[in-house]
Every structure is written in C-alpha cells, then in structure tokens.
Amino acid sequence: MKKIAIVEDNTTIRTLIQKFIAKQENYACTQVYDAVEPFLADLKQQHLPDVVLMDIDLPGMNGIEGMKLIKSNFPSVEIIMLTVYHDSHRIFDSLCAGASGYLLKHTSLQEIKESIEVVLNGGSVMSPQIARKVIGYFAMQPNSSTEINKQQKSAEKINSNQDSELTMREQEIVIGLVDGLSYKMIADRMTISLDTVRAHIRNIYKKLHVNSKAEVIAKSLRGEIG
C-alpha cells in the first residue's frame, strides 16, 4: 500500500484528488493538509508518506520552502509539485529544491495517477523548457561551443563536485529534449528503454537538488529549532 499525501489549499481540488487516489488499488491517501506547517508537524511524528503532491502557492510557508525542509529532514519522501500554470521558472526552482516531478493542476485525474506511478517506479519526466534550464544550470552547450564557453565550462567543472555533474548519457537526454525529441525517440536513439530515460531524468533532478543544497542543510536545522 503506497501512502500519498496532499498539501493543497484549494479544498475542492484537494478533496477530489484525495477521493480519486483513495479509490485506486494499492494506494492510500489519508494525509491531506492545507499548509506546509501542519504537514511538517505530522511528519515529525513519523507518518512518512511515499509521495507528496504539493501546491506551490500556499498560505504561510510556500511549497518550495516547505519542500526544502521536507527533503532535508526526510530525504526518502518523493515530492511532486502541483502548479496552476506552466511557469517554467518556478518549476525549475522546485526541482532544485528536491522535487521529483511536477504536475499542472488541470491535468486529468488519470494522468495524475500515472505521474505518481512514474515517480514510484523511480522515474521522472522533463519538458523542453525545463531541459533548457538544466542545460543553463550545468553550463552545457547543446550545439557548437565557442572558445569562451569552453573556458567557462572547464572553470565551472573545477568548482563543482564530480558527483553532481551530468554524465554523458544524461547530457545526451537533456540535449535530445531541447531538440524536441520525444522520450520514445530518445530511447530508440540511445537503445535504452523508456523507463531508463525516465530514471535518467530523475537522476538529473537529484543532481540539481544536490547542487542547490548547501544552503538547505543549515536551513533544515532551522526548521526544527527555529
């Protein structure tokens, strides 16, 4: 039985998703909250869900801040962000904060369920808009790179940790996404399965999170005692 939690302040949306998930086989959805704070309080009493659907705009602490705290205290919890519209900037911020995926709220209930499954199977999805931001973040060059870019690239490599750099495979996937290839095309091209593509994407998100984490560690302490 997989436990799904929902943090969403719109009662109707929250209740609908909850009821729908609760009706699915192998899913339980009893932890629902309208803000991060009560959710955190509950987590500390060891009710750890497997996946959390979390809204970004919340009263009090916003979803991105909340996610940083949750991920640093309970790294095993997977979080999928819910967002009203396709704001790639905020989606990227939430990925940096540790999200395993994101969903537009008007996604159909069926698709919401499928996304949860993807995440539970260790995968994630990525759109070209996000892929381009990932490239910017890891300073990769999708096309030809000028001399200056190369220098910047090597300078940044020196500064960053080996574990948090993208592998060749991961770079290939991100660049493929920017070029508009579908998962299937990427999978075919690299002779790997669709699930492997999704697993690579999840890994990329993890690296994003690791790279943006230094500050979070200190904040997590704060979350408990601040």
Added chain:
Amino acid sequence: MIKHRLFFYFAFTIGLVISAFGQTIPTKMISLDNGLSQSVVKAILQDNNGYLWFGTEYGLNKYDGKKNEAYYKHHGLSSNEITCLQKDAFGTLWIGTSKGLTLRLNDKFVIFEGTDSLLNAPVNTVAFAKDGSVWIGTEGDGIWIYNGDIFDRWNVDNGLSSDSVRSILFLENGAIWIGTRNGINIFNGSGFKIIQDKQGLTDNKVRSLLQIDNQTIWAGTRDGITEFKFDKPLYRVKAYRTTDNLPDNKITNLFLDDQQRVWVTTENGIAVWENNKFEAFGTQNGLEASYFYTTYEDFEGTIWLASYGSGAVQFLGEKFVNWTTDDGLSNSVVSSVFKDSKEKVWIGTYGGGIDLIAKSKKIKNISMKSGHLPDDKIYHIVESIDHKIWVGTRHGIVSLNENLTPANTETIQLLPKLKYRFLLQENDSNWWFATEDEGIFHLEKNQIKQFTVDNGLVSNSTRVLLKHTNGDLFIGTTNGLSILRKGEFLNFTLQNGLVNQVILDMIETDDGSVWFTHYQGISKISLDGQIEHIDFEFRGEPQASYLIREFNGYLWVGTNKGLVQIKLDEKNPHRKLYTSTMGLVNDELNKGSIYIDSENYFWLGTVNGLTRFKPKFIQDKKNRIPLYFEEIEVTGKTIESRKIIELPFKDNYFSISFAALSYIDASTMQYKYRLKGVDIGWQNTYQSKIRYAGLTEGEYEFQVKAIDNNGVESKQISQMIHVLPPFWRSSWFLFLMASIVLSIAYLVLNNIRISKMVETERIRVRIASDLHDDIGASLTEIALQADFIQAMTADEDSKVTLQELAEQSRKVVTTMDDIVWSIDARNDTLGDLTDRIQDYANKMASKKEIIVNYHFTGIQSEKKIHSDLRQNVYLICKEAINNTIKYAQADLISIDLIFENGLYSLLISDNGIGLENLTKKTGHGLKNIKERATRLGGKLSFESKNGLMIQVKGFHL
C-alpha cells in the same frame, strides 16, 4: 511518582561526564596557496597605498587582499632574503635584506648604495630618528647612520658592546637605546651606558626593544622580557618569563598596538599583554605555527603575525574565541546559552544535552544519560529569581540546583511533558511557558492555566515570550504576534501589518516599543500597535533573523549571514556585519541563542558551535580604506589605464572594476558609484564591476566610493570617459548641436513612453494572472469533478458528456495559460518560444502517436523578442498542430523555424490528407493563421501536396 524516583536514582549513580575543553582562535593564513613566494615570513608592513608587504626568506610579496605579487632579485632587490621592512615619513619602503638595503621608489626597486661594507651586510633593523637621519642596524657591521649626505658608523671600536645590532629605540629625552647580541647600549649624548645580565637584563642576547609609555621600556631577549621602569630616579628592573604566563622565554619581537596592548612573539607561541597580564596562544588554540618573528597591525586594526613556515597569519582571536565539537562540545547546534550568577556557562545543545564551562575551563556534560535531563534537545535555559536553573527541553521542563540536583520537583511535576520553547519568570511564584504546539501555560502559586487559540491566542505554535514593563505579555508564534493585555489577546498577523509571521525573538527598548525578529529581518511594534520594518537584505537576499539584543546603543541581530550591529538612532542606519570570515564560528546563529555577560562578552550559539565575542575590542578605525580601479575593459578587451579614456562612438561598451583594499572581509564592502550625466544620484552595490553600454557621444566621469563595514566612506576616485562623435559629424558643429537637442528630446519622450509601457505591462500581467488564478482554479475544479464522476459512473452517455466537459474546461485553462505565458516578461527569448512550441506539440502528438520533427535553423535562442510576435508565432503553430492532429490523419509533423538573410520563416508541414480533403471545420483555424501571419508581417502560403504545408515567410522578430 515512580518515574520521578527513577530520575533521582540516575542522578546520583551515574555521575558526570567530564572531558578536557579547548577553545579555538580563529585565524586566516596567507601562504603558498595564496601565491606567497615562501612560507617563512620575517616582516610585514602596510604601505601608504594600503597594500600589505610580506618579506620572506625567499622573495618579497605585495598583497591586495586577493593575490600576492612576488618580487625577487631580478626585479631589483639586493637579495632574495628579506629581513625587515620599514617605511619613512614619506611613505618610502626600506627593505632590509641579508645583503644590504633596497628602497621602493615610484613603484621601482632601487638598491641603497650607501657604503661598500653596507652593500654586503645583513640588515637587522632600520630606524628613523627625529632629525631625519636613518639608522641601519646590521649583523656584524654595527650601525650605519645616514643623514642624507654622509655616513657615520658606530661599532665596537666606538665602544658599542657588539657589532650585531637587533633593535634601535629613540626616546623623547634624546637618549638612544640600542639592543645588541651582547646587551643594551644607552647613548645619552656622550658615551654608551651598557646594560647586561649583571645589571638585571634577563639575557644579553637582546632581540627587541619597545617603549610602552613614558616610564616603561621592555627588552625582549632570548630568555624572557626585561622591564625597565623609570618612575623613580633609579630605574627598576623586572623580569617576565613563562612563569608569568609567557608561552616561551625565547622572545622574537615586541609590538605595541593601537590600544596599548603589547604583542609578544616567541619561538613557541604568542602572548598579549593587557590589563597587566599575559594571555598566551599557541598551536593548542588553533594557531597554524608556533614560531613567530613579528607582529603587525594594519589600517583596519587587524593583527598580523609573521610565522615560520605558515606564512602571514591574520589573528582574529582578540575578538573571537570559538568552541566546536572538536573542542569538546557535545553537539554542534547550540540552541541556548546562559551564564549563571556563579559564572558558570550553560551551553544548551540540540541533541547533546547541556555542556557546562566553569572557570577551570573543564567541560562537563549533563544529559538524559547522566540522568539530569528529560531530553537532550534543549530549547531554553534560564535562572530563576531564587537561583535555580530551569531548562526547557523537547520533553518537559527540569529545574536544577547549583549542584545539579533536581529542584522544585513538585511544581515541575504539575507541568505536562511538552516541548518548551521559552521560559519566562514574572515574579517569585509566577511563570509563563511557551510550548511548541500547545499554546502557552501560566503557572501561578502551583496553579496551571493554559491559553490556546480557543482563548484568542493567534497560534498554538509559540516560540518566544516577553513581559513588557507596562505589564503586557508579548507572545511570538509561528503565525504572528499576540499581546496579552488585561486578559485580552491583541493579535497581529500578515493581515494587519506583519511582513513575516514567524516571530523568533523579541526585546523591549527604552521608548517602550518592542523589536522582534522573523524570517525576513526585524520589525518594531510600538505601544499603539504601529509596526515598522527594517528591510534586511544582504547582497539581495533577505536575512532571516533569529535573535536580537540591545547593547551599548546598538541593536545586535543574529541572522543566517552573521551578526549584525545597527545603530538605533540613525535614519538610515549603517549595518555592520560580523561574519565567519572575521572569526565567528559560523554565519548562522540560532534562535535566541545569546547571552551577554557582566564582562560584556557576547556568547553566541550557532548551528555549528559557540563563539565568545567582545565587541568593545573592535575599534571603529576611522582610517579611510584605499580604493583603486582594477581594470577597464572596452568591448571585452582590457585597456591600459590612462587619465581620459576615449571610446569610439560605434562600440562604446565598457566595464570598469575597482577594489577596496580590505583585509577583513571584502564581501562586506559596499560601493557607491555614478556615471555623471547618466546615473541620477549615487547607486549602491556590493558589486565591484560596473558595465555601461550604448553611451551617446560626450564626456563622462565615473565616480566611485567604498563604504567599509564600519560605515566609513573611502575617498572618491574617478575616471574620465570620452565617447567620441563619428568623424563626419564633428566637423559640422551645428548639426552636432541639433542632434544633441534631438537626442535629448528623444530620450525624454522615450523615457515617458517606456515608463507608460512598463505600467501598462504590469497591469496586463496582473489582470491576466488574477483571472487565471481565480477562474483557472474554478475551471480546474470543474475538470477534476468531471473526471471524478466519470470514473465513478457506469453510464456511457454520461461518460462522454463528462469527458467533453472536462476537456472543454481544460482547454480554457490552457488558453489562459498561453496568455499568461506570452505576457510574462521572463519568457521573452526565442528559446522560450521554441521550447513552448515543443512542449505543446509533444504533448498533443504523444496522445496520437504522431512523430514531430523540429528544425530550428539559424535561431539564436538568447535573442529577445517582443511578446506580441512571440504570441503570434506560437498561436500559428498551435492552430496548425491542432488542425493536423484533429483532421489531417497524419503521423508525421514537421515544424521549421528558419532565420536567413535577416528574415524569419515558419514552415509547418504534415503527411496527412491535404487541404482539399479537409472539411469546412478547419476554415476558421486557417483564418486565424492568416490573421496572425499578417500581424507578423509575413507572407502566408499553403501548399497541399503529400500533405499540407503552411508557410509564413519573411517576417522580423
């Protein structure tokens, strides 16, 4: 009751854990890693331009706070081994080496010719007499005295007790003290008076002489310090050795700092003489080396030590002393710190119980294990009026006697085992407790009363309490502030004036107002409920503030970026920041974790250790920090500095970088700059590089000032920049005038137009996102409801209807999403557009298993394009994709955006049934495409051969 007895039992059987307790002196080392030529530093000096010079056994180094520039013999030094550094009244550097002297004149090295003998002599010391003469003490060659004209020499032949001279001291009364390897020689106008061990000198090998005041001279020797006191007709002699707390008897140098403290360097550690006693520091306190040659104090009051093997060491321990888990702390998170009336320091940690430091400097830990505490996570430690220590933990409160036995056990028993964040004693029998989740408790004469949201409290998650002198109780919670006034709660939240709702610490100031800290800085609430906020940003990020105290006319605020000191009575208060770079153990302080003791020491708990800090030590030096231009780049190329920089009209993109020479923490340096004629007023920044582009022809002056951490402004420096007019224009003066008038008019009009556009844009964005948020949420609800009923119902007809309902609602949300996207200025590049097209096409195509190919040729993804154009291209694509997917029965779509010869063209083609076979339904879609193509200014054409191809050609973006 049983539990209670058990508690007692443990307390007396297990005993206390006692371990050695060190402390760490923060230092910063400048050595090989920083480009120092060698790690044995023998001399340090700051020149009048602010640069620090480090003389090593191999090479001389000039340091600007970031990098060292090394100089050797081939640069003009008389030897690579530097022995001493001095500067004269004109600021000229005198560089003593193992082989003669070198001067630094006009940025060049000049060997001091002097005499043949001096050219080869190792120089030990250089001193400047009042009459302007230079005294050069050598090793084995006596003293050379140069008065600007002739050389004179003193050596054993004149009666000096040794030819090896280590130190020369000129006194007010005209006497000259000369320290040699064989005693001190005092010259009083006619002959030498020699002081040696027989006269009370601790050792004949004298290494340093220092005048401390009119009556006191110290001589540092190879066997301790000899003090000469002239308070009586006959001087008195006194010796200081390791028995007086010196770390070693082999003294290398004595140095008097700005605050009359004497710094003693020895062959095994250093000592500071203050308040008539030595405090010693060595490797056991974290010093990088044990052998030090000399001490130096720079313009900012920072103490530098010249070390054997570890380069130049910036000594920060005069202000900060640190403890971490390496020094014996039980846990790195210090959540509460407190010094009791018996001078015992209680360090509450979050996970390791409480560490105690008594005067013995031994650490003692009490914890759950030792039976003293109900939990090892401590929130708050206070001393009650009757001198019991009360501790709030994550699992109840405990009260302890001085000998650590439980006190007030019956009262404590009454209190539920909750998380106690804050304890406040109002009077003998009257306490208030703030709990994590259960509101506040009031204990009065062993009666307990709880207050929660049901009684009007703003939140049950309480964090901090303050008893105001007027009787009000202030309660800080994670959801705002409550004031309990005459039995009623007054509540303040985001809705009525707070900028952040998580209140972390509070203090009352003299005027009766209460300052409180929160995640976005600090705010003040006056007695009539007026709230003021101090904007708390450092380098553009808000500083979460965890603690606040008032001390000595300043507010002291602990943040996640260091400790901030703010002068209260200024209108735009300057904020001084103390960071880990300056010696704090960590930049992030903990909530309320501060105690200011009777000696004015600040004890500060951080997320990684404890710092003891004494602010009075930090002298607000009014020396002006030197400021320089570092580099000027024109269209990406560094150009040589010159008085006036002339830029061609065509490519006048330039950047200018500058640096203030600060050796404390360059990141706290602020700058003010303006380009006269362009910037209106001074611009504030932490950046040290400013860029300008597209300047119109004319003469500009770039001015910049630095403001150091003490709020002192540097001298202003400036650079002239002339942007040249195009040659064909300069000859026609009238034309030039006319064009200037026109361009000014244009600028003014343009400014008005732009500000209007910005305003309209802002309104547009706001309306669109409001619409989207409200209606979007409602439509989403409808869609999800339809989904839900659809999943629950069995009736096929209803299913179809419900699906249509859901789809329709989602379509509207998506359309609104498109609108919000297209007017969001952050999405203004071509890359954003192509991404969006791909996102949409992939999403639509994946449902029908259609393959989409993209060809973006010649597209610069960083190019900015106007929102209208962006929207038109996107909507053409969207319309075309929709048509194809719905009607064309294609399995391949190709979307091409091509930039060629300065023009764009868009091609969307599929392998479907083509235009002829399409039904009327698509007519509207094609009409839309036509309209949008016209708006783009492109030429639209359809071609229907093996599918449909839509082309929009020749438009600009």
